[in-house]
Amino acid sequence: MTILSVMENELTGSLPSTTELPNLEMLYLADNNFSGPFPSFITNASKLSVLNLGLNSFSGIIPSAIGKSWRRISYHELVRATDRFSENNLLGKGSFGSVYKGRLDDGMELAVKVFHLDFEEAVTSFEAECEVMSSIRHRNLVKIISCCSNDDFKALILEYMPNGSLEQCLYSDNNVLDISHRLNIMIDVASALEYLHFGYLTLIVHCDLKPSNVLLDENMVAHLTDFGISKLLGEEKSMTQTQTLATIGYMAPEYGREGRVSKNGDVYSFGIMVMETFTRKKPIDEIFTEEMSLRSWVGDSLCETVMKVVDTNLLMDDEQFSKKEECVSSILSLAMECTRESPEERINIKEAVNRLLKIRVNFLANEAMARRRRQPN
Template identity: 60%
Template structure:
């Protein structure tokens, strides 16, 4: 996997190895990670910036799933693994538990090592890994990015989850679940802005369908987000 190269992946520059210390040398990302930007008080991302980041992540997954000779499944997509360079371009990092599928394989079996809250059902219960696992994680990440609510938040218990909360709020109460900081206190959101936010959440839900075969593919995710971005830009 050392020959993987893409604009939206963190570059591996080299490695250090001796009997007492082993480390990878990665490209420096001066703007930290998405988790910091979502949950640190002195950071803020507007709607377009969040869309740009999620489009970058979608392009990274598209390359991993379709642009490399053998599909690569990241297996641990979450905000802390989305790093931001000096231009706020997103780069997917941390391939510590990534899986390389055979050229003729669409799934693999492994131990479940990913972060709770982002794990696809089939991966968590049966250890089944496919590119659709990343799509599921991406859907959770997409919800979180526009809601600023972690899937592990203490408000979720028993049958209530981030995904269920979004599903129950669609399509008429999307404003109630998105990050309040995205709208100024005295701002009356336009119909077009509400429509775009609803489309983003609907897309996230399509990524998070229980059945892997029913989930949208990441190529369509990237194209859909670009369309939403164009619509949103015209309404601002």
């Protein structure tokens, strides 16, 4: 047996301690009512790479096999690491929490997301993030290091991203993101979405894609974060209803009208984010009205000249102007296909990834040719 899933079955009781599962790679026990000690047979499952034990009532000592990927960090350590959650260490605020930069006694840097427990939704958001992020692994998802929870305090401890968010980089005065940077970031985000939609046993819908939820590491590799309103849909579900409101401007029409959540909604949000990344215009910018949205503005430009809407920071090299225009036109055309009104008519994220990769190959080939032409004989 390599995969075992008994999620969402209302199972009770304790798990056997003598089970031998040496080939087990994925174990999903979440959302039952198991009790007793943590399953000790995990210790012998040397091939185990995915583990989800959330929403149960296990007790006792955590086996070392689980502890390998989770570091125990106490509340007092977090207080020291963040200088008592000083404003000087505040990285940003969201609807349900604040994120602080911290440094542990051993020098390890981290980000601490402290949930505002004054809001009833904050506990639900914390539990949702714990459930999703504790069991998924992908190079373009922010890694959870640990969590800290008691009646008065709940926090997630995440890997620190030194280059901040895509939103911060896009709108900073010293914006250094060229076409290649932005295209690579969009490919990273699309790859993370492809994993959530197709690469995991349970379909995960992020529900809140936007530039502030895309973080950049020291190499400018993008990592998707903030799963506070994400939804896990079982194999029999491709769509569900929710009353949780996503971010205005990025949410799909069917999400705003009917609360319909599906992977097609994530694709819509991704398309809006692509448009914003290459135009440097937010979907709620003051230039947009009921008559003209970011999508219609971009769509009209594709019929004329796309360079009317493109971020002027991308137009520096006149020699490459036509190739840049061709590249950005292809990217924005894809974004238009992601944001069609009907969910069923949108492309899926697999196709988006493949097409973005082809666009990058062509753009890099053109850049290489231009460099060779500039070199002296």
